[in-house]
């Protein structure tokens with residue numbers, strides 16, 4: 001296989017949290033927490049995940065708009081091909097270690113397209129000058145030549161040469177994104193990072209811009225990292241996709257393979273959320289409830305276990321999976337002391353026929369119903385623990401409710417971190433359910 005144009009290895013970006021008079025570090029937001037993947041020449045790799053998963057932070061750390069906390073970003077574009085590691089193990093193409101001169105060259109070879117094209121243009125500068133400025137910064141002194149190159153490029157992105165002298169406010173959102181593309185292409189880069197380039201656009205314009213990106217990518221042959229929260233957008237432009245959850249890559253593989261045979265429950269949930277009737281989507285009604293937990297204090301074990309519809313049951317119990325998920329949600333809310341007994345009492349009163357006070361039994365039933373826990377769980381140990389926890393709760397003894405639940409219900413997903421398993425060459429996932437479905441892989445520099 002040819003050398004990747006980009007190899008990201010164990011990349012981390014942690015933002016320190018500081019507090020107190022001395023501004024001491026008291027924790028860290030682990031926005032990107034050890035991601036590894038490659039982009040090959042001419043390939044478009046997608047990075048997908050919900051808001052807050054760390055996609056933009058990954059992009060800005062790769063392109064070095066901010067400094068990574070740890071890891072390597074080996075960029076073999078420009079004239080950097082076939083470089084090898086130095087004796088001390090460092091790589092001359094590691095962007096995270098580039099000096100000023102190397103960074104300037106890198107800024108020529110790698111470009112970024114942003115979600116909101118409006119904010120990335122100076123309103124007092126014509127769009128032509130804004131694009132041509134990059135040529136000037138990188139040493140092209142010949143003004144007529146700069147103008148000719150930019151006019152040609154404006155036409156290639158579906159605008160006209162006359163647009164050179166117009167100002168940003170004279171263009172629609174879609175047109176501005178076309179100018180954004182022209183600006184990203186003007187230095188003839190080998191690699192482009194596009195961060196949600198169509199998510200601010202109307203549906204009809206979105207399709208046009210995606211098709212333009214595909215055409216340009218084919219014509220210029222550059223490699224791309226394409227960031228989106230939307231699987232259907234990914235399917236239109238990407239060859240491969242890395243699925244990101246809470247700072248980590250949980251699955252990576254060819255787009256076709258991932259759509260047809262997703263191996264991680266989070267990927268399944270994202271695919272299931274595709275709104276349009278995409279023939280390749282498998283809408284199985286999996287609902288991704290709640291939001292991404294905080295990367296400051298990520299869940300233990302598999303970070304997705306707090307929302308996973310396939311979360312593994314304790315070895316000695318066998319449940320209806322939905323009830324198991326409901327019990328875990330209940331357990332976690334009790335542990336966080338986030339059960340609002342007052343509002344539950346009111347809801348129970350509302351659903352009661354008689355006007356007399358609400359009974360403990362009614363409150364317990366209301367809690368079961370709000371969490372989706374059945375009135376009676378088939379598994380006796382589970383039923384006893386839930387009932388004891390409910391009794392403790394109505395007696396306002398949260399500590400003992402927590403103890404009943406924590407000592408009975410534990411999933412293997414929260415006690416150990418899943419390893420990366422290879423299903424097919426290049427298709428990996430990290431889920432405890434897949435341990436027996438392939439061989440464990442560990443990425444070392446240069447592997448993919």
Ligand SMILES: Nc1ncnc2c1ncn2[C@@H]1O[C@H](COP(=O)(O)OP(=O)(O)OP(=O)(O)O)[C@@H](O)[C@H]1O
Nearest residue numbers: 015029031049050051052053054055056057058295
């Ligand atoms: N400069 C910063 N300082 C502290 N925390 C940050 C900073 N930038 C991002 N974060 C946090 O890092 C996490 C990841 O953010 P990021 O913007 O990379 O996610 P994302 O997947 O791109 O989401 P979105 O699509 O909403 O931009 C979030 O919890 C965010 O609050």
